[in-house]
Amino acid sequence: xxxxxxxxxxxxxxxxxxxxxxxxxxxxxxxxxxxxxxxxxxxxxxxxxxxxxxxxxxxxxxxxxxxxxxxxxxxxxxxxxxxxxxxxxxxxxxxxxxxxxxxxxxxxxxxxxxxxxxxxxxxxxxxxxxxxxxxxxxxxxxxxxxxxxxxxxxxxxxxxxxxxxxxxxxxxxxxxxxxxxxxxxxxxxxxxxxxxxxxxxxxxxxxxxxxxxxxxxxxxxxxxxxxxxx
Amino acid sequence: xxxxxxxxxxxxxxxxxxxxxxxxxxxxxxxxxxxxxxxxxxxxxxxxxxxxxxxxxxxxxxxxxxxxxxxxxxxxxxxxxxxxxxxxxxxxxxxxxxxxxxxxxxxxxxxxxxxxxxxxxxxxxxxxxxxxxxxxxxxxxxxxxxxxxxxxxxxxxxxxxxxxxxxxxxxxxxxxxxxxxxxxxxxxxxxxxxxxxxxxxxxxxxxxxxxxxxxxxxx
Numbered sequence: 001x002x003x004x005x006x007x008x009x010x011x012x013x014x015x016x017x018x019x020x021x022x023x024x025x026x027x028x029x030x031x032x033x034x035x036x037x038x039x040x041x042x043x044x045x046x047x048x049x050x051x052x053x054x055x056x057x058x059x060x061x062x063x064x065x066x067x068x069x070x071x072x073x074x075x076x077x078x079x080x081x082x083x084x085x086x087x088x089x090x091x092x093x094x095x096x097x098x099x100x101x102x103x104x105x106x107x108x109x110x111x112x113x114x115x116x117x118x119x120x121x122x123x124x125x126x127x128x129x130x131x132x133x134x135x136x137x138x139x140x141x142x143x144x145x146x147x148x149x150x151x152x153x154x155x156x157x158x159x160x161x162x163x164x165x166x167x168x169x170x171x172x173x174x175x176x177x178x179x180x181x182x183x184x185x186x187x188x189x190x191x192x193x194x195x196x197x198x199x200x201x202x203x204x205x206x207x208x209x210x211x212x213x214x215x216x217x218x219x220x221x222x223x224x225x226x227x228x229x230x
Numbered sequence: 231x232x233x234x235x236x237x238x239x240x241x242x243x244x245x246x247x248x249x250x251x252x253x254x255x256x257x258x259x260x261x262x263x264x265x266x267x268x269x270x271x272x273x274x275x276x277x278x279x280x281x282x283x284x285x286x287x288x289x290x291x292x293x294x295x296x297x298x299x300x301x302x303x304x305x306x307x308x309x310x311x312x313x314x315x316x317x318x319x320x321x322x323x324x325x326x327x328x329x330x331x332x333x334x335x336x337x338x339x340x341x342x343x344x345x346x347x348x349x350x351x352x353x354x355x356x357x358x359x360x361x362x363x364x365x366x367x368x369x370x371x372x373x374x375x376x377x378x379x380x381x382x383x384x385x386x387x388x389x390x391x392x393x394x395x396x397x398x399x400x401x402x403x404x405x406x407x408x409x410x411x412x413x414x415x416x417x418x419x420x421x422x423x424x425x426x427x428x429x430x431x432x433x434x435x436x437x438x439x440x441x442x443x444x445x446x447x448x449x
Contacts, residue, residue, distance in 0.1 A: 053315075077357055101357075102362055103315075104320075122365075123365040173295060
């Protein structure tokens, strides 16, 4: 029988070692797997490469990971955050490496990794310093820049509901990077609000099929009010 | 009279047609949503994965899973849809978004856009979705004050700040005037301040094409 649910966040993140490359879902707080990030902090691993859209904000779980000095490099599109100086201080002191990627290129590089695509040409970034030194090709009269896939050892994502096979559905804009990250990592660990019986999720609306999910925890969150999760 | 931020937003809103799919950037562009005419059905896209975005959530009615690109709690309109980030940016890059409205540090006479970093060594670079919108939206509109706080024109012959996209801006709405970028140069469509086209060219620092009509020149 397949049952991908584990009952402890620490157990869920077991296997993550120093130096791992970790995708973390979320666009700001929505979709951020807070319990898994906290378990990762407790695990004490460091020298991590983190792939996330942001670099933490306002004391959230990701900013605590940065603040604790666990991250060697971040690959993201927007590390600036109002009211948060954790990343800024590390960056300006030269204590963290930043690979800045336009947001759509970030999402598509992650998608490409999960889909077995060895790279792609995109119009985004052409003629800018973020495309400097990258291969350019003229296709149908327009310039495109070559971008490579982004793989990871682990993906930590958050979804709304799961069944024991690891089929996932999301809620509203918390979906964001979850589905593409789930496919792009060697091991995908989800944090869901609720677990439901197999068969309860309508097969037509499952967003992430369980094939992409290795294990998950259920937190029992009811994320209808921001105060609950902050 | 120069326009206020809200007046500029209202002026942009007037030009968004019925049925358009629109992405609004952070800052003054977000205000455009408040002025979209009630009799038009305009669908707002937010890069974090939603079409049919509604206005800001009322205090106490925020949903922790529903924000806009500026991480402000918003609402959903009837008919809204959600999708993941790669789909959201495929929508932009693939030319499906009709209009995007963004702020800018500088726009050049060729329509080059600079809005993601300055040359300051202590600033934290952050690009977000700006380059994707610049490359992919059908019509790229910019909203900005025409002059910086120190009085320099932000409409320039060549951008001194790093580019977000080359030759992508089609129209520039400012507190002083509205401009179109066309192959022959920059054309003035409307002037709000007490200036004529010649005086405006002098202030901007290069020759602008005058396409104002008597109805749109206020002096």
